[in-house]
Amino acid sequence: MSSQSGPDSVTDVVRWAVFSCALVPVVLLWYGTSLAGAAGTALGLAAVTAACRLLLRHAERRAARPLTEDPAPHRGRHHRTGAGAHRGGRPGGRGNTPGG
Template identity: 70%
Template structure:
């Protein structure tokens, strides 16, 4: 190692390489949901205890997967906003978009 920072380009998150990384993390977590109970039984833990551990790990793995996917969607949305010009992001459209100024009709006193 020469101490210099790597000049190899890094893929931005949201690219296929980043998505593969997330899939790898989820696969390893699922593997641990099987491996840990087997090891626990091998070391003398009851089957019920190992099964409870497996269910707990599966629940945590599922929750982490959901959070990772939500984070990916948020990152994609953020990148899309960053690519949109500033004046377009804050432009109001639709009914009530323009307020103030003169309005024709209906603005006078009511008898």
């Protein structure tokens, strides 16, 4: 198997998967599996192939995106910035001393 990357290798993987989706039920029928069992297997393989294809395409798009287009990392709800955000410690001037 070649170690190429990019759309050609993804297309090759998808082509082999589609070929397998067609070949496996034929082999199952040849060895005496019921038509319903072979059809169920074909549908299962087709579903897995479709899901893998979507994931591969998504990974391709993310890999092709330049680093400058990546959004800033999500800071989470406890690390908000902007008006009213506190940066640790106690807020000043609100009677944070005992008795005051």
